Amino acid sequence: MDALSSLKPKRFGDRPDVIYKTILRSFKKYYLKDFNEATDYKKMKRKMPLQKDLLTMANLYVKERIPESPYSDLSLFIAAVVQQKIPEEADGNERLQELSRTVGDVLYKFNKTKMNSLLVYPQFSYLLSKFLSIDDLLGFIGNKSSSPEGTQNLQDQIEFLRQQCSIVLGRTAL
Template sequence: MSARSLCLTKPKKFGDRPDVIYKTILRSFKKYYLSEFNDVTDYKRKKRRISNHSFLIDMANEYVQDRIPESEYEDLGLFITALVQPKLPSGMESNSRLMELSNIVCEVLYRFNKSKMNDLLSYPQFSFILKKFLSIPNLLEFIGEKSSSPEATQNLTAQISFLAERC
């Protein structure tokens, strides 16, 4: 392909592919909860000193008590842990349920397909925190102006509404 033909090709638009939209929403979902988690627990500073899952889960439980007290799920801290730390260091003591949840989150964030998305949403705890994220004020601003056209922004809004209905 010549340099001239490269100039003539149209760049891919943000809103043309639903899978790209879903990945963008889900990565923003992780970013939002990681930021909130850090605000409550000072996670970034403590991250290197965490030697086992139980300390990380305790921090997540502290976050849930502070920011999501209305939750009816006793194990929501485990799901928050899997979301904010989907790639668990191999040297940590293991918690099989956390490993399973972290693998699901990691698969959805980095190897997205609709089947994996359905696996994630099959957990009511993930649906609960995703719905909470999708209802934050100024969600489009948080996700960012990554769309390249008004149609793309409209597609993003439609996918957000669709996801909110599924949760």
């Protein structure tokens, strides 16, 4: 897999990691909003044991919103994206706790190595690819730069991430 920094922006903070963090935080925001709309998770999470019901709701979300998914465990990845802080004392799925930590690290302690380690999961690449294909993606992410160069840098990094996701998804389809 190519290194994430192979496309060097000229502006937009002059750092590709800033662009990637912006894209990934918008990715999380998109799925969290859609997840809450589909499951009422925000209201329900106060009333229920976290991990078990989070996975139940994630399964329902995948069945309702992403029924074409080729991944039987996609709900784990949705749960990790919408809830990065799973209490250590919570009994249950250790893989969910690991994925949640990894997603949280990428979102809040970003570096390219962590991002690359998350992109190798075909389930994550699948979700990211779906996000990168939404209508008016730039409008959803927001205009983070007033310059045409900054907008072009954002578009270039989005396209680069699309290509990386396609590579991972192409490898797993074989």
